[in-house]
Amino acid sequence: MHSLVINTELLQRYDVAGPRYTSYPTADRFVEAFAEADYVQVLQQRRDGWAAKASPLSLYVHIPFCESLCYYCACNKIITKHHARGAEYLRYLEREVDLNIAHLGHGQVVSQLHLGGGSPTFLSDEELTQLMAMLRRNFQFVSAGEYSVEIDPRTVSRTRLAHLAELGFNRLSFGLQDFEAAVQKAVHRIQPAEQVFDLVAASRELGFESVNVDLIYGLPLQTPETFERTLALVTQLRPDRIALYAYAHLPERFKPQRRIHTQDLPPAASKLVMLSSAMRVLMAAGYVYVGMDHFALPTDALAVAKRQGRLHRNFQGYSTQPDGDLIALGVSSISCLGPTFSQNVKTLDDYYDLLNQGRLPVVRGLALSRDDLVRRSVIMALMCQGSVLFESVELSFLVDFRHYFAAELTALALMQDQGLLTLDDSGLHVTALGWFFVRGIAMVFDKYLQADQNRARFSKIL
Structure with a gap:
């Protein structure tokens, strides 16, 4: 290849x-005609359905806060250094969980949890402990599940990683993007390679089952030559999984991207060379090409699922979990229950306002034909x-x-x-x-x- x-x-x-x-259908096809009442109905259908007893849930929790703005980011995030906002957000997350449980029933089995953002590690150790305790009070987590959290390397230490392990997380995903200093400066995300290497080494010593790193090709000032250097360092780092994303430049939709100069972006031909180089370098280093944007070591669960034909795809990318029900919590998050999608409101003010009214914050969705x-x-x-x-x-x-x-x-x-x-x-x-x-x-x-x-x-x- x-x-x-x-x-x-x-x-x-x-x-x-x-x-x-x-x-599929993609989120831009969701409609406001599908609202809270429709979401409540599918929650109740899952509670009352025979299949629910044999089908574990997946949970996604969106933590929108970041201390620093990355110019390439298209995620729903709030840039702030006021960490007190995290405590307030957790109080509203608990309200949302309570409203879900009122219709879904207590003690539903969960086999997969993902904390995304934003930067989940914006929360303090005490707040992460509080969040996990709240989720465990309401859901039943299986012992052999996949419990992952996205990591901003600039916000964690070995001590924080040890705390995440104590909380039951067994998979980590580090936002790396690129090792080149000029590229990091162009996207406003400076993180030295030594810092990332130390944290990944600590993750292995602490016994995490899988470590993923995210890379992005097509960023400003990237060239095939500079990206080869990043790939060489990544093969030395040797994470269990690699998510390799193409940068999507949509400044008309995502305001932070307007700080990126279009003339600094590599052309499509160079991006394709970068993708081809990634395949060559990573496969030569022993990685399995899982699919469009994922690579994994042969022993990793994702590569095993690929070999066995059990690979699935959801809002977090490729997954080993079957197409089961997903309950997503937090601002802008998207749930998938049965043949429906449901999305929460996108602004924090609207999220808080609806929960203050005792309403689930669903603003739109879709019942699939x-x-x-x-x-x-x-x-x-x-x-x-x-x-x-x-x-x-x-x-x-x-x-x-x-x-x-x-x-x-x-x-x-x-x-x-x-x-x-x-x-x-x-x-x-x-x-x-x-x-x-x-x-x-x-x-x-x-x-x-x-x-x-x-x-x-x-x-x-x-």
């Missing part, structure tokens, strides 16, 4: 905007396994795949001619070359995107 040569015509044709497909469910299965199979077996879809949804997707299969003919995929009697299979363009292949099955050609809200797929 890493030795593939991609011609200019392919680059130009697929240098377009498109979704990352952490969900049968067509949504069929297309979601196809898109997620492409993104996770790189193939779609016609028979599997037909048995699951009682459709004739070739008839149902006749227009899409016709549209894929050009991609087949370009060597991005193969079509045979069994199904559709992404080639090694096609993995570079897998988002573009998935877009063919996106009914909403085909009906709406305004894609400016999405990042470039390369």
Whole structure:
């Protein structure tokens, strides 16, 4: 895969905007007609359903606070150095949990927890202890679950990592992005390599099961040569997982990105070289290419899930957890319960106001149609396994795949001619070359995107 040569015509044709497909339909399709009452209904359906007793929950908690602004960031965050705001936020999180439990029932089994943000480590050790105690009072955490937290290396020490281990976290994700000093300065995130190496070493000594680092390619002042140096350091660091994201420059949507000068951004051709280099370097170092933006050591659970065909994709990226129910807590977070999505309000004032009224802070969502469910299965199979077996879809949804997707299969003919995929009697299979363009292949099955050609809200797929 890493030795593939991609011609200019392919680059130009697929240098377009498109979704990352952490969900389908994508969040921009959520509607305000789906609101609190609809969310309450699905909570109650889970509580009363027979399947709920055998299906563990996943929890996501959004902590929006950061001490410092990273210019590339598109997350929902609040920049502040006033740490008292964390204590206030926790009080409202507990109110939200209480309202959920009132409809869901106490003691639901949880097998996966992720703290994201923002910077979860903005909270003090005492506040993190308080948060975990509150969650454990309301939910039943299994002993062999996946409990992860995002780490800003600038906000933790070995002592803080030890405290996270004591609280039951067994997976860490470090925001690294790039080791180059000039790039770090350009995005306003200075963190010396020595600091990251020391923290990762401490994580291993403390017994964390998996350590992930996030990298971003396409940042200002990055070149293929500078990114090679970052990759060389990453292979020395040797984390269990690597999430490699393409920078999505959308300054019209995300105000902090306006501080990044467009002329400093690498062109699409250079970004593709960086992606190709990452595949070459990381695979040569023994990493398994899991999918679009993830690599893992062969012994890591993510690589095992890839081999066994158990890989899934959700709002946190690739996951080993099956497509179960997700309850998301905190401002702007998105829950997935049954065939529905529900999103909380995006501002802290609105979040606090609704909870003060005794209301769940759901502002919009979506109840998926049968067509949504069929297309979601196809898109997620492409993104996770790189193939779609016609028979599997037909048995699951009682459709004739070739008839149902006749227009899409016709549209894929050009991609087949370009060597991005193969079509045979069994199904559709992404080639090694096609993995570079897998988002573009998935877009063919996106009914909403085909009906709406305004894609400016999405990042470039390369």
